[in-house]
Amino acid sequence: MLIFDQLKRDDPQLRLVARVVLGSLGVLLAGLWWVQVVSARDYQANLETQSFRTVRIPAVRGKILDRNGFALAENRPTYNVSLYLEELHKSFKAVYAEEAVRARAGLKQKQNEMEKKLNRKLTREEARQFVFTLKEQALLRQQARYEVASNVVRQVSQRLRQPLWLNPTNFQRHYETRLALPCPILTNLDPAQIALFEEQSTSPMGVDLEVQSTRCYPFETTAAHVLGHLRRDDDSKEGEEAFFSFRLPDYRGIVGVEYGFDKELGGTAGAKSVLVNNAGYRQTENVWSPAEPGQTVVLTLDLRVQQAAERALQAVSGPGTRGAVVVMDVTDGDILAMASSPTLNPNSFIPSLSRTEAQRISELQAEKNRATQENYAAGSIFKPIIGLACLEAGLNPNATIYSPGYIYVGKKRFGDLAPPGTYDFRRALKASCNTYFISNGLQVAGISNIVKLGQRFHLGERTGLPTRQEVSGIFPTLKQVGSGWFDGDTGNLCIGQGQMAVTPIQMAVVTAALANGGKVLRPRLADRLEPLDVTLGGQTNYFPGVQVRDQLGVKPRNLEILREAMLADVQDSDGTGVQASVPGMNICGKTGTAQVKNAQGALVDQITWFISFAPYEKPRYAVVAMVEGGSSGGGTCAPIARKIYTAIQERDRPGTGKTETLAKAN
Secondary structure: OHHHHHHHOOOHHHHHHHHHHHHHHHHHHHHHHHHHHHOHHHHHHHHHHOEEEEEEEOOOOOOEEOOOOOEEEEEEEEEEEEEOHHHHHHHHHHHHHHHHHHHHHHHHHHHHHHHHHHOOOOOHHHHHHHOOOHHHHHHHHHHHHHHHHHHHHHHHHHHHOOOOOOOHHHHHHHHHHOOOOOEEEEOOOOHHHHHHHHOOOOOOOOEEEEEEEEEEOOOOOOOHHHHOOEEEOOOOOOOOOOOOOEEOOOEEEOOHHHHHOHHHHHOEOEEEEEEEOOOOOEEEEEEEEOOEOOOEEEEOOOHHHHHHHHHHHHOOEOEOOOEEEEEEEOOOOEEEEEEEEOOOOHHHHOOOOOHHHHHHHHHHOOOOOOOOOOOEOOHHHHHHHHHHHHHHOOOOOOOOEEEOOEEEEOOEEEEOOOOOEEEOHHHHHHHOOHHHHHHHHHHHHOHHHHHHHHHHOOOOOOOOOOOOOOOOOEOOOOOOOOOOOOHHHHHHHHOOOOOOEEOHHHHHHHHHHHHHOOEEEOOEOEEEEEOOOHHHOOOOEEOOOOOEEEEOOOOHHHHHHHHHHHHHHHHOOOOOOHHHOEOOEOOEEEEEEEEEEOOOOOEEEEEEEEEEEEOOOOOOEEEEEEEEOOOOHHHHHHHHHHHHHHHHHHHHOOOOOHHHHHHHHO
C-alpha cells in the first residue's frame, strides 16, 4: 500500500520509473511467451532434425623393433586431400536453384509450344509430362553436387599440376553413406605435392589436407615372413564398443608377428561423435574417448644378421631361390635371423594387394615361410641323431664297417654316395656314409631307441612360434613302429627319408641341443613389450627368457664324440661341409641331400641342407640353411652358412658399434 500511496502523489519522476519498470517486465514476459509458446515447435523441430553419428577412430599401431632398436615396422604420416562437403552445402543449393529455374523454364516453354501446336490449353493429364517431378529434382540435386565438387577437384588439380578426376559413382556413394566424414580425392601425397598444395595462403573452399597414420616397413622385404602383413579390417576388437555409424580405415595382422601380437600392437580404438543437421552435414564433433596407441614389440632378431642371411640365401639363384635360413642362439633359444625365399614386400598389402602382385606371390608361393611352414625330407642331417642313438646304445666310435658303396636291407638296396672303404664314426659322419648309419641304426640302436631320442628333440611337434605359420613335421611314434614297420622303413629313417619330415626351425632346435649339452630349447622370437612412446612412461613387459622344453639325457662323452665328428666335417679337407669353413672360427656341421620323388617313383626335386653351430670351443650360434633344388648340401648350403658366420664374426669384432651397424643396415 505504501508504494501505491507514493504513486498517487504528484511525482513525475517516480511515475516515469514505474512506467519503465512495468514496460520492461512486459517485454520480458512477451519474450518468454514467444520462446516457450510461439517458437517451441520450431526449436523442437530443429532438435529432431539434428542427430549424432558415432565414428570409430583406429589406434596408432605399435612398432616392431629388432634387438638393437632398428624399426622393422613403424608408422608414417600419410597426407590426403579431402573434401569437406558441409562447407559446400550452400554452393550445392545455389547451383541446384539455378538449374531448377532453368529446368522449370524449359518445361514451361515445351508446354507452351505444345499448347500453341494444339491451339488449346492442355488437359491436366496432358500437362503432367511437363511437371518437374521429385525424381527429376533429386537427379538434378545429384548433378549439381557433382558439378560443384568436380569444379573444386579441378582447382586442386591445377594447384598440384596433376590431372585429377572425381569418380561420380564413388562420390555419390560417399554422399549417401558417409556424408558426415571427409571425402578423400587424392591420397598419399608426396612431399612435392604437399608443398604445392600449401604454397598458397588459402585453399579451395571445402578442401584441406588430412593426416593419418599408415603402417610401413622401412626395410621392405627384410624379415618379411617373420613380420607378416596386415589386412583391412575395421571391426571392433575385444573390449571395444561394437556399434558405430562410421569406421575409419583400420588393419589387422594376418600372419607373422603382426598376427601373433596383434592385440598388443593394435592398441585400443577411440570414439568420437559428429553432430549432423537434417541434411546429414557435419555441424560439430566431439571426441568421447581418445584412441590408445599399441605397444612396441622388440624382437630377438638382429637386423644385420637377418640381412646377411637373406643376401646369402638369394645369392644361390637370385630372388627366385627357394629356401630358408634360421640362425639361433644356442644358449637361450633367441632367433637372430629367420629368412625365407622367395620373399614379398609387406608394404604391398597397404592399403590392399594389387592383382599383379597377388599373382606373382601365388606363382612363386612367396607368402609361405619356408623356415617354419613346409615339411621337408631331412636327408643326411638326420644322421647326427642316428649316430647319437647308436653311441647311447653302446656303439664303439672306433669300430669300423666296410662299405662297398651300397647296402641291402632285405631285398631293398640303398646306394651310397660315399666311396667304398672302411669307416669309423668320425669318417662315416663327415663322408655321410649311408652304409655305416643304416647298419648301426638297425643292429646297434634299434628303431625304438631312435624314435625315443627323436621324441626328446620333439620332432613331429610345433616349436610354438606365435606366427600362424608353423607345421608340425612328421615323425613316427613308438606305436607306429610297433607293428607293420619293417627294417626297410628303419633303413629309410636312418638316412633321413621315408616316414619323417622336418622344418628348418625344428632342425635349428636340434642343432642347438647338440651344441649346448643337450638342452632342447623353445625358440624365442619376442623379447619384450614397450610403450610406443617411452618418454611418456609406461611399463615394459619382458617375455620369459630361456625356456628348456626337454633334456636329451645323453652322456656328455657321446655328445663330445658327435661334436668332434661334426667339426671334422667342416675342418677336414675331405669333409662334405668344408665350404662352410671361416678362418678364425671353428664350425661344426653336417650336410644333407634328400630326394623328392612323385607317386610313380620318379625324382622330381631334391632338398639340400646344412646344419651347423659355432664356435666349437664355446658354442653360441646355430645356423641352418635349406635350399630346394640345390646341387648338394655341401655345394649349395655350406657356402650360405659361411657368409652368415662371416657376418657374425664382423658384427662381434671389437669396435663394431650400433652406429656402424645402422649405416651398413641401411
